[in-house]
Amino acid sequence: MGMTSAQKRGFGATLWDWLTTVDHKKIGILYMAGGGFFFLMGGLEAVIIRIQLMSPENNFISAGLYNEMITMHGTTMIFLAAMPILLGLMNFIMPLQIGARDVAFPFLNSLGFWLFLFGGVLLNLSWFTGAPDAGWTNYAPLSIQSPGHGIDFYIMGLQLSGAGTLMGGINFIVTIVLMRAPGMTYMRMPLFTWTTFVASILILFAFPALTVGLFLMMFDRMFGSAFFDAALGGNAVIWQHLFWIFGHPEVYILILPVFGVFSEVFPTFAKKRLFGYTAMVFATFLIAFLGFMVWAHHMFTVGLGPVANSIFAVATMAIAVPTGIKIFNWLFTLWGGSIKINSAMLWALAFIPSFTIGGMTGVMLASAVADYQYHDTYFVIGHFHYVIVGGTVFGILSGLHYWWPKMFGKYLHEGLGQLSFWTFFVGFHLTFFIQHFLGLMGMPRRYWVFLENQGLDTGNLISSIGAFFMSFGVIVFLINIILTTIKGKKAPRDAWGSGRTLEWSISSPPVHYNYKQLPLVRGLDPLWIEKMEGNKNMTPAEPVDEIHMPNGSILPLIITIGMTIASYGFIYQTGNKLWLIAVYSGMAIALISMLTRSLKDDHGHHIPKEELERIGD
Amino acid sequence: MSHDHSIDPKNMPKDPSKATTEGKHKFMGLWIFLGGETVLFACLFGTYLALRNSNAGGPTTQELYGLGLVFLMTVLLLTSSLTSVYAIYHMKNNDFKKMQLWMGITALLGIGFLACEIYEFAHYIHGYGFTFRSSAFGSAFYALVGFHGGHVAFGLSWIITLMVRNAKRGLDLYNAPKFNTFALYWHFIDVVWVFIFTVVYLMGMVS
Amino acid sequence: MTDEMSTRKINSFQKQKNKQEMQRMVVSFALMIIFTLIAFALVMLEVPSTYVIPIILLLAFVQVGFQFFYFMHLKDKGHEVPSQIIYGGVFITVMVALTFTVITWW
Ligand code: HEM
Ligand SMILES: [Cu+2]
Numbered sequence: 001m002g003m004t005s006a007q008k009r010g011f012g013a014t015l016w017d018w019l020t021t022v023d024h025k026k027i028g029i030l031y032m033a034g035g036g037f038f039f040l041m042g043g044l045e046a047v048i049i050r051i052q053l054m055s056p057e058n059n060f061i062s063a064g065l066y067n068e069m070i071t072m073h074g075t076t077m078i079f080l081a082a083m084p085i086l087l088g089l090m091n092f093i094m095p096l097q098i099g100a101r102d103v104a105f106p107f108l109n110s111l112g113f114w115l116f117l118f119g120g121v122l123l124n125l126s127w128f129t130g131a132p133d134a135g136w137t138n139y140a141p142l143s144i145q146s147p148g149h150g151i152d153f154y155i156m157g158l159q160l161s162g163a164g165t166l167m168g169g170i171n172f173i174v175t176i177v178l179m180r181a182p183g184m185t186y187m188r189m190p191l192f193t194w195t196t197f198v199a200s201i202l203i204l205f206a207f208p209a210l211t212v213g214l215f216l217m218m219f220d221r222m223f224g225s226a227f228f229d230a231a232l233g234g235n236a237v238i239w240q241h242l243f244w245i246f247g248h249p250e251v252y253i254l255i256l257p258v259f260g261v262f263s264e265v266f267p268t269f270a271k272k273r274l275f276g277y278t279a280m281v282f283a284t285f286l287i288a289f290l291g292f293m294v295w296a297h298h299m300f301t302v303g304l305g306p307v308a309n310s311i312f313a314v315a316t317m318a319i320a321v322p323t324g325i326k327i328f329n330w331l332f333t334l335w336g337g338s339i340k341i342n343s344a345m346l347w348a349l350a351f352i353p354s355f356t357i358g359g360m361t362g363v364m365l366a367s368a369v370a371d372y373q374y375h376d377t378y379f380v381i382g383h384f385h386y387v388i389v390g391g392t393v394f395g396i397l398s399g400l401h402y403w404w405p406k407m408f409g410k411y412l413h414e415g416l417g418q419l420s421f422w423t424f425f426v427g428f429h430l431t432f433f434i435q436h437f438l439g440l441m442g443m444p445r446r447y448w449v450f451l452e453n454q455g456l457d458t459g460n461l462i463s464s465i466g467a468f469f470m471s472f473g474v475i476v477f478l479i480n481i482i483l484t485t486i487k488g489k490k491a492p493r494d495a496w497g498s499g500r501t502l503e504w505s506i507s508s509p510p511v512h513y514n515y516k517q518l519p520l521v522r523g524l525d526p527l528w529i530e531k532m533e534g535n536k537n538m539t540p541a542e543p544v545d546e547i548h549m550p551n552g553s554i555l556p557l558i559i560t561i562g563m564t565i566a567s568y569g570f571i572y573q574t575g576n577k578l579w580l581i582a583v584y585s586g587m588a589i590a591l592i593s594m595l596t597r598s599l600k601d602d603h604g605h606h607i608p609k610e611e612l613e614r615i616g617d
Numbered sequence: 618m619s620h621d622h623s624i625d626p627k628n629m630p631k632d633p634s635k636a637t638t639e640g641k642h643k644f645m646g647l648w649i650f651l652g653g654e655t656v657l658f659a660c661l662f663g664t665y666l667a668l669r670n671s672n673a674g675g676p677t678t679q680e681l682y683g684l685g686l687v688f689l690m691t692v693l694l695l696t697s698s699l700t701s702v703y704a705i706y707h708m709k710n711n712d713f714k715k716m717q718l719w720m721g722i723t724a725l726l727g728i729g730f731l732a733c734e735i736y737e738f739a740h741y742i743h744g745y746g747f748t749f750r751s752s753a754f755g756s757a758f759y760a761l762v763g764f765h766g767g768h769v770a771f772g773l774s775w776i777i778t779l780m781v782r783n784a785k786r787g788l789d790l791y792n793a794p795k796f797n798t799f800a801l802y803w804h805f806i807d808v809v810w811v812f813i814f815t816v817v818y819l820m821g822m823v824s
Numbered sequence: 825m826t827d828e829m830s831t832r833k834i835n836s837f838q839k840q841k842n843k844q845e846m847q848r849m850v851v852s853f854a855l856m857i858i859f860t861l862i863a864f865a866l867v868m869l870e871v872p873s874t875y876v877i878p879i880i881l882l883l884a885f886v887q888v889g890f891q892f893f894y895f896m897h898l899k900d901k902g903h904e905v906p907s908q909i910i911y912g913g914v915f916i917t918v919m920v921a922l923t924f925t926v927i928t929w930w
Contacts, residue, residue: 208654227668238928308927684864807895815863819864823867
């Protein structure tokens with residue numbers, strides 16, 4: 001099934017299949033492709049920033065364009081690249097890991113994806129008329145004052161994609177709570193499933209704060225309200241609170257899933273069970289819990305007062321404890337294992353020192369008094385790139401190399417993988433390590449140029465050279481994908497030979513209903529248990545019987561198109577009321593398709609027993 | 618698994634809204650969603666609490682609010698919560714007509730609530746010149762109370778659609794979860810209102 | 825099948841239980857109305873704000889508890905995950921409300 005039969009069906013039918021799909025695996029691939037595209041966009045923006053800062057008083061781009069560039073880079077990387085790629089991995093892998101045939105709400109899953117994609121496209125359309133330029137944090141009153149429609153694109157684009165993400169989060173929670181295979185108790189779930197679960201809870205509680213913040217910003221900019229307008233009694237700090245109540249949990253939404261990835265990769269390639277499974281689960285929850293109580297560490301210099309600053313500083317430093325637990329558990333997992341080094345493992349190994357440096361500078365920043373010195377300098381840029389690139393991006397690449405054979409049935413090329421790893425790894429440290437020192441020397445962030453002979457020239461040049469190394473690594477990775485798609489080595493079901501979790505018990509790539517018979521889970525690392533007892537594969541928990549599957553639908557796409565049209569109308573109706581036509585017709589399209597969805601019964605379809613028996617497997 | 622969603626009265630499930638897989642998913646999904654809604658309203662409440670005294674020379678909370686109308690609205694909404702419980706009670710007894718009746722009463726009470734709210738807003742705007750734009754307090758007030766009102770309006774269109782859609786076909790295991798999720802959502806709207814009348818109106822009259 | 829008939833046919837034990845539950849619901853409704861009345865009365869009688877604000881907040885919490893645990897069945901079996909999620913939401917709500925009242929202005 002899957003790819004091969006799709007290829008036989010002709011282009012139109014294949015396209016229709018992808019546009020209407022509710023299969024979590026295809027949606028996962030769509031998420032990764034969309035996120036990958038935006039990753040390239042964001043990467044391009046980053047390179048432009050680094051070219052501008054390559055030499056003092058450079059004139060490569062104008063000051064205004066520079067502001068747009070940094071804003072779009074941050075916004076794109078966080079909302080449109082890192083998170084969607086993670087959501088893609090979760091979508092594809094998590095249901096397989098718990099032995100489910102799909103997610104709880106397949107229709108909503110597809111709606112969530114399209115909302116993300118169109119939100120991202122909408123945001124990027126702003127390039128034609130002027131992109132947002134108030135930073136990814138979009139602080140008021142700067143964002144309220146910003147002329148043109150750039151900020152409005154930011155608001156509407158993030159509102160759309162945020163709604164999609166929230167749907168994804170709810171969907172994953174319900175899936176994990178209700179759809180685990182027989183025997184798959186909570187404490188037998190793989191760590192990646194656990195971190196998907198916890199990250200989804202973070203999404204659930206964090207995104208509504210962003211939603212509200214964006215609404216208030218929209219009201220202020222488009223409808224003349226006064227939330228952030230000091231003249232009418234408003235208060236710009238409210239935006240900062242709302243943004244960071246969302247924003248700090250968001251950085252844990254970005255890091256927890258890759259903690260899960262590493263907790264799968266290390267045991268597989270060290271051929272040892274994960275050290276301290278229970279502690280890992282517990283630490284994940286602790287990080288999530290603490291992650292909600294520290295947001296004001298981004299606001300130390302606002303003037304919240306010494307009491308508030310101290311409370312938030314201590315809470316922030318406390319996060320280092322569960323994070324440390326995790327680091328040590330990974331090290332102990334490796335300790336004495338029979339370690340196999342390949343690209344997936346290299347990314348994972350490189351993560352440990354890189355991320356630890358980022359955590360260490362985090363604790364430095366968490367010291368409120370010292371932060372008056374670091375805040376808004378390149379030191380902060382260094383910090384969060386060590387955690388986000390050294391953590392999230394390394395994790396994504398590790399996960400992609402690890403699960404690629406499962407997702408596409410073919411291995412990525414090992415030599416190319418290592419080439420892209422080493423160039424990217426070296427480039428990463430070249431770029432960001434020096435930035436800590438630039439920051440300590442006083443180089444502020446978000447400045448268009450720096451002056452000559454202030455000791456910043458060499459450091460910036462080194463940093464820019466590193467960016468080219470990273471670009472090279474990314475290009476090699478792309479070539480790797482293309483080459484192996486054309487003629488890659490085929491992967492068997494247990495692609496690494498030492499798979500421990502359920503996804504390695506089914507074919508690569510899996511059939512669209514995943515499991516012909518749901519597996520019976522007898523413990524943690526269920527496949528490993530069966531292999532140790534000499535069984536070839538999982539014992540089924542049910543006889544072969546017909547399988548109920550959801551129907552595909554084009555409605556999610558149409559709903560999203562309607563909402564996008566309406567959003568576009570909202571952006572421009574401030575200038576010309578004729579744009580209200582777009583608002584109303586877009587909403588009408590969305591509402592009518594939602595109504596169609598709820599009025600038309602859709603019971604899904606059944607794959608008959610005879611067909612399943614014929615296919616074998 | 619049976620492809621048939623009709624209810625066999627002799628074998629009536631204890632809770633028809635949770636008898637199918639889809640029903641269980643809907644039930645859990647709605648609860649999780651309400652968790653997110655909690656934070657949504659938390660942020661609106663927070664904004665209101667921060668801005669409630671920023672009236673920019675306009676009317677203060679004490680000058681503006683009138684408790685009589687708020688009490689009436691509270692009674693309407695609380696009662697509608699009880700009537701939706703009645704509706705679900707009849708659903709569990711497989712009595713579709715009575716369920717529809719009580720859902721209808723719920724919707725009527727909701728409409729009454731919404732009418733009062735519209736009257737209240739109009740009164741503030743025309744009587745006091747107190748609008749969404751007049752001060753940060755105005756913005757925060759209309760945002761919080763308006764979001765709640767929007768939820769009521771959404772709930773009303775939801776239940777009316779459900780009632781019309783299923784009027785002819787009666788109760789089955791496919792639509793029972795839909796009625797049940799609506800009821801949960803409706804209770805949640807009531808929960809939010811309890812805090813609105815306490816934090817916005819009552820506390821606004823006190824301080 | 826008509827609705828009348830089907831109602832009569834369903835298990836009488838279950839019906840009895842449903843009825844008992846419904847009675848409990850009506851009692852909690854009555855309590856909710858009483859709490860509301862007390863809250864409004866305290867404010868209208870102009871009890872000093874140091875007392876009245878904590879009291880009406882407490883009344884609101886108790887009343888909301890009735891909504892959640894009885895009307896929405898949070899106390900029943902099978903509601904473990906929903907109740908955890910709601911507790912989480914309530915925790916964040918309290919934190920947010922506190923910060924916005926305390927550290928937004930300085
Ligand atoms: C031990 C753990 C961590 C601590 C103690 C910590 C602490 C901090 C502090 C105090 C700041 C504010 C600095 C300032 O603006 O002056 C900050 C900024 C930041 N951190 Fe962390 N952090 C930690 C981990 C992480 C992780 C895991 C991520 C993401 C995966 C992350 C992403 C960020 C980002 C994106 C910013 C900059 C936000 C901006 O202003 O644009 N941090 N961190
Ligand atoms: Cu933070």
